[in-house]
Amino acid sequence: MGTPSACMYATILYGLHECLNILPKFKTTIKYYKWYINDIFAIWIPPNQTDNNITWNDFKTALDEFGNLQWKVEEPTDNVTFLDLNLTIAKGRITSATYQKPINLHLYLPPLSAHPTSCIKGLIVGNILGYWKQNNAKEFISCTEDT
Numbered sequence: 001m002g003t004p005s006a007c008m009y010a011t012i013l014y015g016l017h018e019c020l021n022i023l024p025k026f027k028t029t030i031k032y033y034k035w036y037i038n039d040i041f042a043i044w045i046p047p048n049q050t051d052n053n054i055t056w057n058d059f060k061t062a063l064d065e066f067g068n069l070q071w072k073v074e075e076p077t078d079n080v081t082f083l084d085l086n087l088t089i090a091k092g093r094i095t096s097a098t099y100q101k102p103i104n105l106h107l108y109l110p111p112l113s114a115h116p117t118s119c120i121k122g123l124i125v126g127n128i129l130g131y132w133k134q135n136n137a138k139e140f141i142s143c144t145e146d147t
Helices: 006-025 056-063 117-134 137-144
Strands: 030-036 039-044 079-082 085-090 093-098
Touching: 006 030, 006 056, 039 056, 039 079, 093 117, 093 137, 117 137
Parallel strands: none
Antiparallel strands: 030 039, 079 085, 085 093
16 A cells, blocks of 8 residues: 555656656646646647647647656547546637436435534535536436436
8 A cells, every 4th residue: 555645656757757848748738737646637739730740649649758648638529527527628719518327326315413503504505516616517417306
């Protein structure tokens, strides 16, 4: 298992690799780049002819040039699932919709648990507010329906 701080050290070291090697090299093609633990979300703008032939494959290779890490990289697309969101680019706008795995068991706190009533109500309200922020009206109804 290693030391409890091993993940933090790995994150810091890979962050340095990104800041010193990846992001400067691809600054003309990456317009947005964020990551959460081991998931990266980036907006890639295909290069024009003046960018020294920087390619998508060059970027994928650069990600894997650090230690033994091997990233699973999805090809560029207008629609992607990132964490619990479906993100879509259409007509120059990015829209979101809640993503729920097909095997989602919706395991919430049972009403007779030892948690205070306010905690149970807070979880329900928090989930509904999250669905409202992430979806349009039709998808919000779909997320909150009893199925």
